[in-house]
Amino acid sequence: MLMSKRVKIRVPNRLGYSGQSFDDLWPTLQDAIDHIYEGNVEVLSFEKLYRTVYSIVIMKKGRQLYTELGSFLTYKLQTLRERTIKDGSRGFELLQTLIAIWDSQCSIFKLISDMMIYLDKVYCKPERTLEVYDLCLSLFKKHVIDPLSQFVDQALITDINGIRSQLILNEVNTGVCKRIVDMMETLLEGNDNYFLNHFEPIFLESTRQYYEDLINNSDLDPTEYLDYMNKHKVFEFSLDEQFLNSDTVSKITTSLDKVLLWNQKFSTIVPILVHQAVIENNVELLNNICNLSSENEYTLKIIKCIENCLAEDANAITIETATKKKTQVAIEWTKAVFSLANKYQKLIEGIKWPSSSSSADGKNEELGTHIVDNVLSKFLNQNCRRSIEYISLYLDSCFKITKDKDEERKVMQNLSEAVRLFNLPAEKDFFEMLYKQQLSKRLLQGRSMIHLEKWMLQRIKDEVGTFFTSRLYGMLKDVSTSQEQAAAFIDANGPFENLETLDFRPQILTGINWPFKAFDFSDSNFYLPSKLEQLKLDFELNYNNQYPERKLTWAYHLCQLEIGFQFENSYHDISMSMFAASIFLLFEEHEELTTEMIGILTHLPEQELQRQLLSLSIVPKTKILRKKPMSKTINPQDKFSINYSFSSPSKNVKIQTIASIKPSMxxxxxxxxxxxxxxxxxxxxxxxxxxxxxxxxxxxxxxxxxxxxxxxxxxxxxxxxxxxxxxxxxxxxxxxxxxxxxxxxxxxxxx
Structure with missing residues (x-):
């Protein structure tokens, strides 16, 4: 049968014991704590103990209870320490004993805290004092740990150093160390815990001292020293992870870096090791050096050592110049620079930088390019103009050797390597001047492939900008236009006498694009051979009909002629300058001519005439004229005639005009x-x-x-x-x- 009337549960008006004083109730709690310490918890009544605490607190005796509890626990802990820890307890035995005490006391403190729960709620929190459990921990630190701190510190450090010396992780020892550190981190001291305030500074200093002594007592060569350090650093990190928090591990690593990496001994060894790795091309050794630390300062130190090695190797490049031509010296020097740059580039790209290093943020290829370019820039600018001259001569030689597709691919590869050097010399305008002069010679003499020249100019443009290449493109355009004009001239005139035996290739050049040097005499005074003079007039007439607003000025000093001639024993195609050719062609109508007569017939200035005659009659390999008397000076009455006995192993012969009668001038x-x-x-x-x-x-x-x-x-x-x-x-x-x-x-x- 259901009842419509609610059932009310009556709550007792009083939970405590009325009519009893603090002195009557405290012995009950004191006796309960004794039973807890003795392990007789089963005889205790939680309800009774709770009522006792409740009665004391509601009597406004919470402060007295808190004080008496602290005093009694102090007595218990002091007695426990004196009874349990013997005077002779030291080292690992002390640590094991302390852990056992800690474990038992934590259980006791938990029971006492549960018993005093009402005191925590009504007295401790409002009064902002330590709750009972924290009070117990504080008293444990004060009366057990603090009196033993010196011995505990020494025992813990000694045990850790023993593990370090053996380089073997012992689970028992590391387990004890971890328990001790956990205890220290649980105990509060000031605003932090006991471990941070007390033991960590001591441990960091002892670790620093341990490794300083280890280094000072070691006598190893650089490679052994590196392995020695690597082994200890790796082991130390593994050991610390077993019992320390991550923040302390980081501090230990930093301290270790200062001891191992920033001492005088290692500062001397690092450059030696880096240099050894570079010489042996040993990427593994370089990685071992770099991975010792992830600090940016250390990484920059390694990069500086690599830069110093590169600078030393660059300055050590020496080419024998006494027995070699300047072009050959330039080629060997430039190849040595390229080889050095490629070696260091690959070496740096193989480095696995630590993940936290700033160098790891970018690609190794970019870092390698930056390091190599930075060092080579300083090296090239030590003697900037010589460096630029060598590089430009190397490029010029690359273009000239191109004959077939295989060679072309090789040349393009060599030119691609050279492109990276364009931005390094400071005097880029000087480089532009030399490149322009050499390009003009290649184009006028037909000694390179136009499409390869265009490809190279595009690479240069991408590297240094349009300003550098604008006039160079104009030179290529002039060459292409000239070919079209030559074809149009031949088509317009058809086969006629002047073109039957001549392969006429006019070059119509825009003056501002070409690096022409002013001569001391005017080309207009020079007398061309009659057939060439007629060909010149025919071409001028044809050109002026197409472009009446333009004016042609002939630059004879830039002209080249190739003449086929049958000597007594051999036939040769002889390539020479227009001035030399005009002298040689005079002997079609004359058996012998004096210097004075040649000057009258050609209108060449005296100095230029002497240069050409010396080139044709004195140079052993190209002596196509016979001179009487045979001497190295030219006099007005010297006689010249064709040297029919001339012979050369090659069908093609090139007459090189000597630079000057007085080279120094x-x-x-x-x-x-x-x-x-x-x-x-x-x-x-x-x-x-x-x-x-x-x-x-x-x-x-x-x-x-x-x-x-x-x-x-x-x-x-x-x-x-x-x-x-x-x-x-x-x-x-x-x-x-x-x-x-x-x-x-x-x-x-x-x-």
Missing amino acids: KNDATSKYVQDTLEHERVIEINAAISRKMKSSRSLTHGELSEQITEAVKGRFALTNSILKKSINYLLEKEYIQRDPDDSSVYHYLP
């Missing part, structure tokens, strides 16, 4: 011409840069202007004060800018 003139040309072009560029900067800024100090112009032209050449001053004076004179009347160091733009 020629070299000085060439050097002065190059320097003057460079300076003239640089002044033009600086003038344009100053005009742009002044137009945008309106007013600049000399220092500001110098800084901005240096930055503007650094991609072409290094700015000097003398050339900047020359440019500023020019612009002041032309009234593009003016000085401030009150401050001569300030310039104003004049619109």
Whole structure:
């Protein structure tokens, strides 16, 4: 039968024991704690103990209970320490005993805390004091750990050092160490735990001292020392992971790096090891060196050592110059630089940098390129013009050897390697000048393949920009246009007398694109052989009919002729300059001519005439004229005739015009011409840069202007004060800018 009336449960008005004082109740709790320590927990009544604590607390005796509890636990812990830990307990035995005490006390503290739960709730939290369990831990630290701290520290460090010395992980020992560290991390001290505040600093210092002694007492060669360090670093990390938290492990690793990697001994060994790895091309050894630490500072140190090795190897490049031609020296030197760059590039790409290193963030290929380019740039700029000259001669030789498809592929590979060097020398305008001169010779002499030249120019354009290649493309365009003009001329005239025995290949060149050097005499005074003169006039007439607004100026000093001639014993195709050919062709109508007569018939200036005659009659391998008397000087009455006894192992013979009668004067003139040309072009560029900067800024100090112009032209050449001053004076004179009347160091733009 259901009841409609609710059932009410009556809650007792009082849980505690009324009419009893603190002194009456405390012995009950004290006796209960004794039973807990003795292990007689089963005789205790939790309800009774809870009521006892409740009664004391509601009597406002919580503070007294908290104090008496602390005093009694202090007595128990002191007694436990004195009874359990003997005076002779040291080392590993002390650690094992301490762990046993810790385990038992934690269980006891938990029971006492459960018994005092009402005290925690009503007294400890409002009063912001340690709860009973934390109080127990605090007292344990104060009365058990603190008195033994020196012995515990020493025992723990001794045990760890013993494991280190054996290089064997002992599970029993590492287990004890972990339990001790866990205990220390559980015990509070100040704002942190006992481990962080007390033991960790001691342990870090002892670890540092241990490895310092280990290093100082070792006597190993660099490779053995590296293996020794690697083995201990790896073992130390494995050991620390067994019983330490990750933060402390990180601190140990940092401390170890300072001891092992930044000491004087290893600072001396690292360059030796890196150099050894480079010499042996030993990527594994280099990886072992790099993986000792992931700190960026250490990584930069290794990179610096690699750069020093590369710099030493680059400066050690020596080519025998006494017995070799300049072009051969340039080829061997450039190949040595390429070989060195490729070796270091591959070596760096094989390095496995530590994951936390900044070098690991980018690709090894990019890092290798950066290191190699940085070092080679400094090396090349030590003697910038010699380096540029060697590289340009190497490129020139590559283009000239191209004969078939296989050679072409090899040349393209060599040229691709050379491209990376274009941005490294500071004087890029000097490189442009040399490249332009050599390109002009190759194109005019037909000694390279046009499509290969275009391919190379595209690579150069991609590397250094359009400014470098604009005129070079103009030279290629002139060559292509000339071929079309030659074909049109032949088609228009058909076969006629002048073309039956001549292969006429005119080159119509735009003057501003080609690096022509001014000569001391005018080509217009030179007398061409009659057949060539008629051919010239025919071509001019044909060209002027097509382009009446243009004017042709013939540059005979750039012309080459190939003449086939039957000597007594052999037939040869002889290639020579137009001036040499005009002299040789005179002997079609004359058996013998004097120097004076040749000069009259050709109108060549005296110095040029002497150069050509010496080239034709003195050089042993190309002596196609006989000179009387036979001497190395040219006099007006010397007689010349064809040397019919001339012979050569090759059908094709090239007459090289000697550089000068006085080589030193020629070299000085060439050097002065190059320097003057460079300076003239640089002044033009600086003038344009100053005009742009002044137009945008309106007013600049000399220092500001110098800084901005240096930055503007650094991609072409290094700015000097003398050339900047020359440019500023020019612009002041032309009234593009003016000085401030009150401050001569300030310039104003004049619109």
